[in-house]
Amino acid sequence: MNAFRDPPIRPEYELALAAPSVGGAVAAQVHNAAPGFSLFTGYAWLRKAGMLLVLAVIWELLARWYDNDLLLPTALQTGRALVDGIVSGELFGYIGVSFAVLTQGYLMGVAGAFLLTWLAVSNRVGRELIETLTSMFNPLPAIALLPLALLWFGLGKGSLIMVLMHSVLWPLTLNASAGFRAVPETLRMAGRNYGIDGLRFVLQILIPAALPAILSGLKIGWAFAWRTLIAAELVFGTTSGQGGLGWFIFQSRNELFTDKVFAGLAAVIIIGLAVENIVFQTLERVTVRRWGMER
Numbered sequence: 396m397n398a399f400r401d402p403p404i405r406p407e408y409e410l411a412l413a414a415p416s417v418g419g420a421v422a423a424q425v426h427n428a429a430p431g432f433s434l435f436t437g438y439a440w441l442r443k444a445g446m447l448l449v450l451a452v453i454w455e456l457l458a459r460w461y462d463n464d465l466l467l468p469t470a471l472q473t474g475r476a477l478v479d480g481i482v483s484g485e486l487f488g489y490i491g492v493s494f495a496v497l498t499q500g501y502l503m504g505v506a507g508a509f510l511l512t513w514l515a516v517s518n519r520v521g522r523e524l525i526e527t528l529t530s531m532f533n534p535l536p537a538i539a540l541l542p543l544a545l546l547w548f549g550l551g552k553g554s555l556i557m558v559l560m561h562s563v564l565w566p567l568t569l570n571a572s573a574g575f576r577a578v579p580e581t582l583r584m585a586g587r588n589y590g591i592d593g594l595r596f597v598l599q600i601l602i603p604a605a606l607p608a609i610l611s612g613l614k615i616g617w618a619f620a621w622r623t624l625i626a627a628e629l630v631f632g633t634t635s636g637q638g639g640l641g642w643f644i645f646q647s648r649n650e651l652f653t654d655k656v657f658a659g660l661a662a663v664i665i666i667g668l669a670v671e672n673i674v675f676q677t678l679e680r681v682t683v684r685r686w687g688m689e690r
Contacts, residue, residue: 458470458472464653473657480655486658489642497624500555501616504562504616538558540558558623566615566616570608578601614675625644
């Protein structure tokens, strides 16, 4: 009984550290000798900026070799036209018109996609219906619906909003429904064991687990909506007397201002990069990456 009351004390001892490997020593030397290189590798935006700079230099050299400003202006000429459009406020007006229409169409498409996703995950018949509709309409280009939209809604925002909703609705529904179906059954059972059901089950269990697929669908829907809007504005022209960024590109082409055409295209690319790297990457960083669901 005394042995159980006063257990023996285990003596302490130390283990000698193993000698560092050759590879580890070399890596440490490289890290200590070249802190600038490690600093460069630590910033993704710096690497991306370097890639864009290389592309701009290649563009500049190719344009100077081709030597035809009407067909291919240089990168410097395009940058000058872009800066002039920003300073004068001309580009901001066109971008504002495009974003006003894009926001309405994108949000309505997102709302419709979540309604269809709820129908798809609620029962087997709803899932089969959504799978059939997605197979039918997802391969259909949104711009192909523009003549029909003009016939139904006339020359106004309604036509553009219809094609934007189509471009967002089906890819987001496909990704979100796949994400909900991929939630592990053990996670569902754990939620039910804790007494979580109804709307709380959807908000606390299903949506967080399916969030990587939902974010992918949102990004794909945004890209489809942005390029569909520019293409529709190139064909559609102005909306209620106001033109968007696509109309700016089309009008500049008619006036043979090729540098402005490339400036408009550069604005489309810059806006796409900004939304991708600021909005969506921030959402991923504060949600799925923070939760350890993605690297």
